[in-house]
Amino acid sequence: MRQSGTWMTIWDDRILEIIRDEDAGRVGDLTERDAIRISPSSVSRRCKKLAEHGLLTPLGNGVYTISDRGEAYLDEEYDAENEVYLNGNGANNGPTASQTSES
Template identity: 65%
Template sequence: MRKSGSWMTIWDDRILEYIRKEDSGSPKQLAESGYVRVSKSHVSRRLRTLAEHGLLTHLGNGVYVITERGEAYLDGELDTGEAGSDASLEADSGNGDGNEG
């Protein structure tokens, strides 16, 4: 069961699911896909927010990819509302440096 934080919206799960399935996504692709039924500008805001919380990485030119944190959230292994969720995921992954690449 996924544990979404209070900062998340109903569309965030759909956006993350789409990007995981397609390996990447942009506001235009998501808006045109029919998978999410909100405007391109709304998708763009949600992508930025998801990236700020470490669930996505912005590659540039509006393209985003899912992170290990994003995968863990979708798999029900990360509580995005928990204060210490960043540190606990890093400890579990053995990385701990907080760098995405």
């Protein structure tokens, strides 16, 4: 099961999934998708929030790619609430749940 953050909305998973499937996503294109039924300004806000938390990487002009953290989140290997990798995955990219509990 994905470990979403309390700051996340239902649309965030859909945005991440589409951007992963298409290798990149532009806010304007995302708003035209049937799977996303929120305004362009809301999509833009969600993408910015996902980028703030390291799940997306902004390329400029409203274009985003999925980050390693975003991939790990979709693959159920990253806890977005605590910002840690699960089960030792991604140990080179940030703390894991076991590392943070030992500190």
